[in-house]
Amino acid sequence: MFIFESALQTLKKYAEFNGRASRQEFWCFFAFVIIANALAGFVGAIFGMRGALPGLVAALLFIPQLAVAVRRLHDVGKSGRELVVPCVMLFLSGLVLGFRGILPQIVALGFLGITLLAFANLVTLFMKKGSTVPNRYGAAPTAFSFAR
Known part of the structure; x- marks a missing residue:
């Protein structure tokens, strides 16, 4: 629940x-x-x-x-623009994988690998502990959790 x-x-x-x-x-x-x-x-x-x-x-x-x-x-002190590159790469990976031939497939697999690395970095940021002090984006969301 x-x-x-x-x-x-x-x-x-x-x-x-x-x-x-x-x-x-x-x-x-x-x-x-x-x-x-x-x-x-x-x-x-x-x-x-x-x-x-x-x-x-x-x-x-x-x-x-x-x-x-x-x-x-x-x-975690990052801009929302960190989402742009992995999302664009994910969208483009569908197009890249559509090409036929051995060389385009090798390039597509490399592109897919780089896309996975970009998403791994993003997941790492999502798992990172946020700062407990205010940053340029506002107060910490868990700063006053004892008041609930």
């Missing part, structure tokens, strides 16, 4: 890109998105809407996912 309560708090900040998000807020919302997509896929398969329902859920959760990721990066 904790994941859903945390996800509800994150959804209340639907498109809020300012401020900071704790590790707990980010990872609980990440788990919620996985559960919501799996449930949408299951319900979509039952009712014959295999692509429509999961696609709708993914589209509805895209902006809050992006917002919480940007706020999480703010918590």
Whole structure:
């Protein structure tokens, strides 16, 4: 139940890109998105809407996912622009893998490897402990957790 309560708090900040998000807020919302997509896929398969329902859920959760990721990066003192390169590379990897021939496939595998490294760096930032003091993005999200 904790994941859903945390996800509800994150959804209340639907498109809020300012401020900071704790590790707990980010990872609980990440788990919620996985559960919501799996449930949408299951319900979509039952009712014959295999692509429509999961696609709708993914589209509805895209902006809050992006917002919480940007706020999480703010918590570790990084800009939200850190998301641009891995996301563009992920999009381009689908195009690069479409080329046929041995040389284009070798280049595509190298590009995919670099994309995985970019995402590994991003995951490392998401797992990093945020600063407990205010930074240029605002106060620490867990600074006054004793007051709850």
